[in-house]
Amino acid sequence: MTLSEVYFYMIIIIYQFLSLVILVFTEDLKDEKRYKKYFKISFLIGLLGIIMEVLNWNYFCRFNCVLMTFTPFLTLNIAKGTMILFEKIFKKVPYQTHRGKLSDGIWIENKGDIKYRNYYNKYTFSIMILPIFIITGLFILIKENVC
Numbered sequence: 229m230t231l232s233e234v235y236f237y238m239i240i241i242i243y244q245f246l247s248l249v250i251l252v253f254t255e256d257l258k259d260e261k262r263y264k265k266y267f268k269i270s271f272l273i274g275l276l277g278i279i280m281e282v283l284n285w286n287y288f289c290r291f292n293c294v295l296m297t298f299t300p301f302l303t304l305n306i307a308k309g310t311m312i313l314f315e316k317i318f319k320k321v322p323y324q325t326h327r328g329k330l331s332d333g334i335w336i337e338n339k340g341d342i343k344y345r346n347y348y349n350k351y352t353f354s355i356m357i358l359p360i361f362i363i364t365g366l367f368i369l370i371k372e373n374v375c
Contacts, residue, residue: 235296236280236287240296243273247303247359253357255308255324255338266304274298288327289375299363306359314351320344322351 250270256262277297280286287295314322323340324331325348330338340348 246300251305270301276300303359310355324352
C-alpha cells in the first residue's frame, strides 16, 4: 500500500466519522443558523470528493469516492428531512434520546418532555436508521450500475 492510498483511506475514514457525529448530534440541526453552517461545510467536503475523482485519486469504483465524501452532506439533509417529517406528521417537535434520557447536541440543549419517551424513541430510531439505509442503497445502486 502506497502512502497516497493511506492518505486517501484516512480522508475517507474522517468523512465517515463526520457523518457519525452529525447523526449523534442532530439536536443542533434545530437551529437554522447551525444547520446552514453545517450545510456549507459538508457541501465543501463533498466537493473535495469531486476534485479527488477529477484528479483520478480514487481507489474505489467510479463515483464511490464522490458518494463517500458526500455522505456527511447526505446524512445532514436526511436527518433534517426526518426531523421536518416528524414535525409535520405528529405536530410535535421531536427530540433525540440516548439510553432512555434526552440527548443534547453540541450547541443546543434538549428541552423535550420525558413523558413523550415513545415518540422520542421512534424519532431517534428513524434518524439513526434512515440515513444508513438510504446511503447504503445508493452504494448498491452505484455498484450494480457503474462498476
